[in-house]
Amino acid sequence: MSDFFLNIIRPDFNFWIYVILMMIGLWAVIAKRNLIKKLIGLSIFQTAIILFYVSLGVKEGATIPIVEHHSGPGHPLEERTIDPEKYANPVPHVLMLTAIVVGVSTLGVALAVAQSLFNDFGTLEEDEILARLKMDPELNRRSNSSTHV
């Protein structure tokens, strides 16, 4: 048992944490009935993926990817050599900035769609919305074609 913990979990326990977070998010998207809880699960899933990517660029003993700079005369740039092992990998940071921004945008649009659904159906529970659609198939056509402006 301790052998399992020391040899299998401890070397990459951070990957275990990211996978567990991802699975919590995935479970919320599938199993929860409330639409807002599904959206929160989606957001958790995305956060776990972002954490995972950024952790890939970590180097032991490295600092943030901002190169040390000395301004003024006497420090010509061409002579300085920058040791890449002293700085963390910048590429995952850049990619995940884009991912965070896109995630926030899609979360905003999803919340707007949820609000619009609430206006039309009066509820945010998935099974109630489906039941109401089955009872009244006209509602789907009406709510799709209703224009606000």
Next chain:
Amino acid sequence: MKCFALFAVFITGGLLLFGTADFPEQGDPHSPPNAGIPGDGVSISHYYLTQTEKDTHVPNVVTAVLADYRGYDTLFETVVIFAAGMAIFAILRVSGEPRKRHRPITDSSINGDHRRIIIGTTCRLLIPVIQLFALYVVAHGHHSPGGGFQGGVILGASFILFALANNLTAALQRFSEKTFMNLACLGILIYAGFGIFCQFLEHNFLDYGVLQKIFHTADPQMARSHSMLGVEIGVAFTVTAIMFAIYANLSSKGELDNGL
């Protein structure tokens, strides 16, 4: 449904964990993402870390990659935020005859309402500092962690704080819908404008080095540094405007009269 969900989650989690067993050691400087594959040339992260200061005179490698080396990608990321704001506008925003009022309009005067003394005073002290810090984050993106997205979000958050502390109507009086819609468009125009301006000077789109003639800098590298700042300002405008637009439309169900 919950049993099926549990089953699916355990299978997926197990497969993912089985995949992580083959990963290189955490923090290894010679893993493939960090040092590339041997025999394949210089890895891209090594190139960025060593060449950024020489190419662009900007110490912050992340900002340089985001705004210069991969500036085309960032332009369309800004367009994605703008499109999200437009989508929320299209879904929620109502005009024409108002729906019947569900809630009374709350009193927004800070002086008259004793409950708002603490919140009103705290916000009056904090919001200028937050906005100043946001502008600092945008301007210092070259030398410290920061840049357009981060500063724009902080600036947008300061307006949201004002709208939360007082009424949404009071916030809209200071930052009206026309203002923030125009600001969002202006941000993207600035960013794309930099790129198209480079094309007018017979170079590639977003090839900032040629702007040395316009900025009268000593070398093309400083022109790239200045253009990065200009482009980040455009991004900050768009992000600020859309953050507040998203909040305003979501919290008032599109009517923009009475917030939370």
